[in-house]
Amino acid sequence: MAQNRHSLKDVAKRADVSVATVSRYLNGFLELPDGTRGRIDRAVADLEYRPNPHARRLSLGRSDTIALVIPDIANPFFSRLAAAMEACAAERGKMVTLHATMNRSDREIAALENASHNLVDGLVFITNHMPPAEVAERINSFSRAIVLDEDVKGARAPRVLCDNEQGGFLAGQVLYEAGHRKVAYIGGREDLFSTSARLEGLRRGMQGIAPLRSYVDDHAAASGRELAQRFLKECDGETALFVGSDELTVGVLEVFRAQGVRVPEDISLVSFDNVRSLHLFAPAITAVEQPVDTMGRRAIEMLLDGDWDDPKFLETTELLPVRLIERQSVSAPNPITRKT
Amino acid sequence: MAQNRHSLKDVAKRADVSVATVSRYLNGFLELPDGTRGRIDRAVADLEYRPNPHARRLSLGRSDTIALVIPDIANPFFSRLAAAMEACAAERGKMVTLHATMNRSDREIAALENASHNLVDGLVFITNHMPPAEVAERINSFSRAIVLDEDVKGARAPRVLCDNEQGGFLAGQVLYEAGHRKVAYIGGREDLFSTSARLEGLRRGMQGIAPLRSYVDDHAAASGRELAQRFLKECDGETALFVGSDELTVGVLEVFRAQGVRVPEDISLVSFDNVRSLHLFAPAITAVEQPVDTMGRRAIEMLLDGDWDDPKFLETTELLPVRLIERQSVSAPNPITRKT
DNA sequence: TGCGTTTACTAAACCGCTTTATAAGACGGA
DNA sequence: TCCGTCTTATAAAGCGGTTTAGTAAACGCA
Numbered sequence: 131m132a133q134n135r136h137s138l139k140d141v142a143k144r145a146d147v148s149v150a151t152v153s154r155y156l157n158g159f160l161e162l163p164d165g166t167r168g169r170i171d172r173a174v175a176d177l178e179y180r181p182n183p184h185a186r187r188l189s190l191g192r193s194d195t196i197a198l199v200i201p202d203i204a205n206p207f208f209s210r211l212a213a214a215m216e217a218c219a220a221e222r223g224k225m226v227t228l229h230a231t232m233n234r235s236d237r238e239i240a241a242l243e244n245a246s247h248n249l250v251d252g253l254v255f256i257t258n259h260m261p262p263a264e265v266a267e268r269i270n271s272f273s274r275a276i277v278l279d280e281d282v283k284g285a286r287a288p289r290v291l292c293d294n295e296q297g298g299f300l301a302g303q304v305l306y307e308a309g310h311r312k313v314a315y316i317g318g319r320e321d322l323f324s325t326s327a328r329l330e331g332l333r334r335g336m337q338g339i340a341p342l343r344s345y346v347d348d349h350a351a352a353s354g355r356e357l358a359q360r361f362l363k364e365c366d367g368e369t370a371l372f373v374g375s376d377e378l379t380v381g382v383l384e385v386f387r388a389q390g391v392r393v394p395e396d397i398s399l400v401s402f403d404n405v406r407s408l409h410l411f412a413p414a415i416t417a418v419e420q421p422v423d424t425m426g427r428r429a430i431e432m433l434l435d436g437d438w439d440d441p442k443f444l445e446t447t448e449l450l451p452v453r454l455i456e457r458q459s460v461s462a463p464n465p466i467t468r469k470t
Numbered sequence: 471m472a473q474n475r476h477s478l479k480d481v482a483k484r485a486d487v488s489v490a491t492v493s494r495y496l497n498g499f500l501e502l503p504d505g506t507r508g509r510i511d512r513a514v515a516d517l518e519y520r521p522n523p524h525a526r527r528l529s530l531g532r533s534d535t536i537a538l539v540i541p542d543i544a545n546p547f548f549s550r551l552a553a554a555m556e557a558c559a560a561e562r563g564k565m566v567t568l569h570a571t572m573n574r575s576d577r578e579i580a581a582l583e584n585a586s587h588n589l590v591d592g593l594v595f596i597t598n599h600m601p602p603a604e605v606a607e608r609i610n611s612f613s614r615a616i617v618l619d620e621d622v623k624g625a626r627a628p629r630v631l632c633d634n635e636q637g638g639f640l641a642g643q644v645l646y647e648a649g650h651r652k653v654a655y656i657g658g659r660e661d662l663f664s665t666s667a668r669l670e671g672l673r674r675g676m677q678g679i680a681p682l683r684s685y686v687d688d689h690a691a692a693s694g695r696e697l698a699q700r701f702l703k704e705c706d707g708e709t710a711l712f713v714g715s716d717e718l719t720v721g722v723l724e725v726f727r728a729q730g731v732r733v734p735e736d737i738s739l740v741s742f743d744n745v746r747s748l749h750l751f752a753p754a755i756t757a758v759e760q761p762v763d764t765m766g767r768r769a770i771e772m773l774l775d776g777d778w779d780d781p782k783f784l785e786t787t788e789l790l791p792v793r794l795i796e797r798q799s800v801s802a803p804n805p806i807t808r809k810t
Numbered sequence: 811t812g813c814g815t816t817t818a819c820t821a822a823a824c825c826g827c828t829t830t831a832t833a834a835g836a837c838g839g840a
Numbered sequence: 841t842c843c844g845t846c847t848t849a850t851a852a853a854g855c856g857g858t859t860t861a862g863t864a865a866a867c868g869c870a
């Protein structure tokens with residue numbers, strides 16, 4: 131703060147022209163002869179003039195800001211996403227505000243309301259639960275919004291998602307080929323589009339064999355612990371686990387380790403995301419990798435470069451490819467050593 | 471956007487009073503008799519009036535926003551920090567903007583300039599290199615700034631740091647007690663306050679034995695790989711490694727694994743941060759834990775509640791305690807199996 | 811010389827809120 | 841009845857830009 135803030139008026143006075151002239155010239159809406167132009171340029175330089183963004187925003191009715199509504203910034207998946215979006219936005223001269231919701235509808239609504247009052251230039255919305263209709267309505271009230279990572283029912287906005295079905299397929303395939311026939315799923319809630327897509331893909335990869343059991347909850351290590359405990363208690367012949375996120379995998383592995391369940395000897399495991407350092411885990415964890423950075427960049431690019439006049443654009447869904455990173459957490463099933 | 475935006479004027483008209491009255495009443499600067507008050511309240515409710523933040527900010531000359539200048543949001547340490555700060559700021563009704571610098575001075579300057587133009591209510595600045603004097607000057611031009619995680623030379627601002635010296639001490643102690651007498655340091659650059667504090671603590675923990683070698687670079691996995699390679703090449707009797715961040719540890723472990731160097735059999739290792747899932751690594755990594763969430767919260771609390779009129783306050787340094795999390799990456803030195 | 815057309819620029823309204831200075835009317839007391 | 845004092849407001853000037861509508865002067869040309 132506290133520096134020599136000069137206003138347009140100061141510049142105008144110094145250059146001996148009107149504020150309108152300076153404003154229009156500076157914004158490129160006015161050609162000027164060399165003399166006048168030189169005086170203005172010099173005045174701007176001398177005074178180190180920088181337009182006041184608040185005044186600009188009030189006048190223009192926009193904010194040069196993109197709001198990022200995100201479940202949890204501390205989660206590496208989302209923080210990578212946020213990093214990619216910030217980088218892309220900064221390149222285009224946009225600022226980025228952060229709003230963590232912890233997947234709570236009230237926080238989501240508060241964040242959306244906040245963003246809406248602030249007249250943000252755009253919204254990127256990420257959630258991991260199925261929000262109430264009000265959330266979708268509020269998203270729809272933005273003139274520019276992108277839904278990222280997880281579909282939101284009722285939202286009329288372009289989507290940037292990873293190919294969840296393909297991810298499930300790759301996981302199913304690698305498990306099936308290793309000989310597994312009974313697989314359980316630990317993942318996000320069942321009403322999520324990503325969950326059903328992954329389960330569908332998993333079944334396809336497993337040659338039509340559906341997972342025996344699904345354990346679903348939030349994408350958090352704590353949920354992973356709880357679900358893993360339930361899984362171990364109820365386990366009935368499953369030889370492998372498909373886990374819907376690295377966060378859940380962390381919780382699962384903690385429980386497995388505490389209970390002496392070995393991976394992959396007792397249970398094979400495939401994770402989803404590959405944003406944590408799974409390659410250094412014991413054992414290194416096979417995972418479906420999401421193109422996190424690309425997803426973030428694309429969200430911002432679509433927000434800023436999309437053809438928002440075209441109603442078709444709102445229907446767009448960009449499905450980004452995933453790939454399987456094979457490591458050491460999948461082996462042939464070993465029913466002998468398996469605990470029940 | 472696109473909703474029924476009503477202005478103060480609309481409310482005033484509907485309540486049949488002047489805008490000044492509505493404004494002052496709404497801001498609590500005017501007591502009103504029941505009749506008038508009721509009409510205004512009703513008008514506000516009917517029109518769903520929400521003040522335009524841009525106008526408010528232009529008028530008041532502030533922004534209800536805190537700028538977070540951070541090296542890399544994708545780095546789990548910083549994303550945890552950012553999450554804690556966002557949560558704390560949101561509780562107080564402040565928004566948070568994000569500016570990633572990748573430790574580049576030009577980006578730092580750009581971010582500071584940006585924040586300064588936006589008349590932010592406060593700044594939290596984090597860097598991991600020794601920035602040029604211009605950065606400190608710009609930080610000093612803010613009326614409210616906090617320096618977090620790493621000291622910045624020349625910045626007149628309260629600091630929130632972890633107790634790096636104590637962290638080094640704890641690492642040194644556990645290594646010394648395990649029998650190590652020759653230790654190398656892989657960490658952030660030498661000109662950083664944190665580095666010298668840690669090395670000093672390390673020496674104290676090692677009963678005065680200085681580390682044989684220091685390998686320093688950015689806190690990034692890539693640097694960790696490079697430094698680990700150099701360390702292995704030049705290693706001359708060191709039996710343990712003190713690594714300055716989880717990011718570096720990731721790189722180090724990648725190289726060790728690739729080259730068949732076993733932890734702790736060949737080299738013992740203590741990491742710093744404990745923000746990655748080190749407990750699941752092979753082996754689980756002993757680490758000095760930083761109180762990340764507390765650091766973030768304190769930074770925001772000091773920013774918002776600090777006594778900024780007191781010049782002493784700018785001299786404050788809050789040193790938060792660290793603790794050692796013992797796991798399996800430290801054992802007695804084993805010079806026989808050690809590679810050279 | 812007179813008229814239309816550029817060229818070069820400006821006055822003033824507006825964005826929506828805050829705030830200072832001020833005023834009208836009611837009330838109470840002398 | 842007149843004056844001072846509350847009470848209950850308000851007019852108007854910012855904050856610092858953008859933008860529309862318009863004008864004065866110079867220019868070209870018949």
